[in-house]
Amino acid sequence: MAILDPRVLELIETLVAARLDWLAFELIEGIRLGRLPDEPEEALAAARQSVRSNAQPKARGEPHVLLEEPKPIPADEQVEWAAAYVEERLDAALEQLQASLETLDFIVEATIERQDPQDVPTQASGKTDQDVTLVLLDLEGERKSSRDDVAGARDNFSTLHAALAEWTTRARGQATT
Amino acid sequence: MIPAVQTALNTIVGRVTTLDHASGAGRIFELFVMTSLARGLRDAGFSVWLQRSDGTIIHPGDADRRFIQRGGAPTGVSAASAGPSNATVIGFRWGRRRKWEIWNGIQFAGRSAATHEIDISIVPGSVGTEIRKAGGIPVGRPRVAIECKDVGTSGSVDEMRAFIARLYDVTLLHAHHRHMHFPDARALHPGSPNEPKHRAIVTYWQENRRTKNIIARRTGFTAGTAPLGEYHRVEPHRDISVGSSTVDELVSSVVNWAGRNA
Numbered sequence: 044m045a046i047l048d049p050r051v052l053e054l055i056e057t058l059v060a061a062r063l064d065w066l067a068f069e070l071i072e073g074i075r076l077g078r079l080p081d082e083p084e085e086a087l088a089a090a091r092q093s094v095r096s097n098a099q100p101k102a103r104g105e106p107h108v109l110l111e112e113p114k115p116i117p118a119d120e121q122v123e124w125a126a127a128y129v130e131e132r133l134d135a136a137l138e139q140l141q142a143s144l145e146t147l148d149f150i151v152e153a154t155i156e157r158q159d160p161q162d163v164p165t166q167a168s169g170k171t172d173q174d175v176t177l178v179l180l181d182l183e184g185e186r187k188s189s190r191d192d193v194a195g196a197r198d199n200f201s202t203l204h205a206a207l208a209e210w211t212t213r214a215r216g217q218a219t220t
Numbered sequence: 221m222i223p224a225v226q227t228a229l230n231t232i233v234g235r236v237t238t239l240d241h242a243s244g245a246g247r248i249f250e251l252f253v254m255t256s257l258a259r260g261l262r263d264a265g266f267s268v269w270l271q272r273s274d275g276t277i278i279h280p281g282d283a284d285r286r287f288i289q290r291g292g293a294p295t296g297v298s299a300a301s302a303g304p305s306n307a308t309v310i311g312f313r314w315g316r317r318r319k320w321e322i323w324n325g326i327q328f329a330g331r332s333a334a335t336h337e338i339d340i341s342i343v344p345g346s347v348g349t350e351i352r353k354a355g356g357i358p359v360g361r362p363r364v365a366i367e368c369k370d371v372g373t374s375g376s377v378d379e380m381r382a383f384i385a386r387l388y389d390v391t392l393l394h395a396h397h398r399h400m401h402f403p404d405a406r407a408l409h410p411g412s413p414n415e416p417k418h419r420a421i422v423t424y425w426q427e428n429r430r431t432k433n434i435i436a437r438r439t440g441f442t443a444g445t446a447p448l449g450e451y452h453r454v455e456p457h458r459d460i461s462v463g464s465s466t467v468d469e470l471v472s473s474v475v476n477w478a479g480r481n482a
Contacts, residue, residue, distance in 0.1 A: 056221050061240075065243075081440045081443065082440065082442060082444070087446050090450035090456055091469075091473070094454070095473065099425065102451075132372060139249055142255070146255035146259045149259070150259075150269065150270055151279070151285060153262065154280060174285065176286050177286075177287050179244060179289050179290075186291070192236050193236055195235040196232040196235040203225065203228035203232065209224060
């Protein structure tokens with residue numbers, strides 16, 4: 044059974060205070076699950092290839108029992124694992140958002156005025172310098188993110204990296220219990 | 221609390237508020253996959269456009285250039301009469317052929333009457349046009365279904381099993397229509413074209429083969445998932461990240477499907 048290193052709680056509290064509860068839950072879940080053996084890329088590639096072929100899948104009928112158990116993340120590795128997880132997770136999300144907004148701008152700029160005679164005309168207001176803004180909508184309202192916002196957030200990433208590195212060094216020097 | 225980490229996080233989340241939403245990062249990953257598909261289709265020669273929830277297209281000169289994703293509880297398609305402030309879709313077509321739509325986070329109803337959110341789905345444009353007349357939940361199976369997972373842990377056999385179960389519930393075979401109220405036996409209602417490739421088919425195997433079904437993950441899959449996916453015709457794609465060759469393979473798979481079917 045996985046045991047949560049109490050030093051990680053400090054980071055979890057910080058995530059919650061920064062309104063990143065979902066990331067705190069992911070950290071706890073990641074430690075709870077431990078490290079599972081991965082399916083090799085060769086097996087995944089073979090599966091993709093088989094799916095794209097027209098071959099009828101054959102019932103194998105012989106159960107393949109997986110004997111490998113998940114390996115818990117050792118307590119003395121959890122601090123570094125957690126810091127790396129937070130940094131990588133946010134960095135990936137910002138990188139994906141930046142790429143997405145660039146593609147959305149590209150698509151809009153390449154859109155011709157009327158795709159089809161049946162298309163509903165819109166009130167075009169002439170050329171604008173405005174980029175596409177992502178809006179996440181729910182009952183609480185709208186959360187807007189533009190390319191400038193993403194660039195601003197990414198500019199601050201080195202500060203996050205340094206702060207996490209400093210915490211990792213400090214936490215490593217503390218006793219685990 | 222770690223004050224320096226909190227200050228840095230506050231600055232990042234303050235700039236990109238999408239990140240403080242419970243499903244914000246997940247929606248960003250879905251948007252990344254969705255826009256990568258759109259870019260791939262465009263590069264392959266398809267016309268591609270962004271379409272507001274009222275059916276209007278976003279043009280270069282428009283002041284309203286919002287791309288709206290829904291972040292709350294999963295839902296169906298909004299009525300066009302509700303205006304342009306609901307979920308945006310991406311449209312595409314080859315030449316003067318039929319239009320298609322790429323949807324994000326829409327629920328589909330299955331034979332059991334349960335509803336299932338499909339992270340990214342591709343449906344005929346006529347289905348979108350028909351359902352936007354009054355809004356609602358489509359019944360049946362999208363022609364392309366992509367489950368997106370951006371969490372750091374590897375995808376389990378349970379995750380694959382859950383996706384397959386969803387696909388089976390939304391599959392409408394010809395025989396199922398004996399017990400359903402639809403006037404014609406189609407794979408997806410309402411609005412599917414009256415063409416052989418959109419009519420309900422006889423076996424699950426045929427429906428699995430003529431649709432495209434994918435799990436796209438930011439990380440990997442645990443051992444044992446590949447045989448399960450392969451048998452039920454679900455392509456497992458791992459390590460989906462910006463600029464990677466794995467994205468290219470995922471996009472190529474869908475673009476090839478579109479080239480044959482759209």
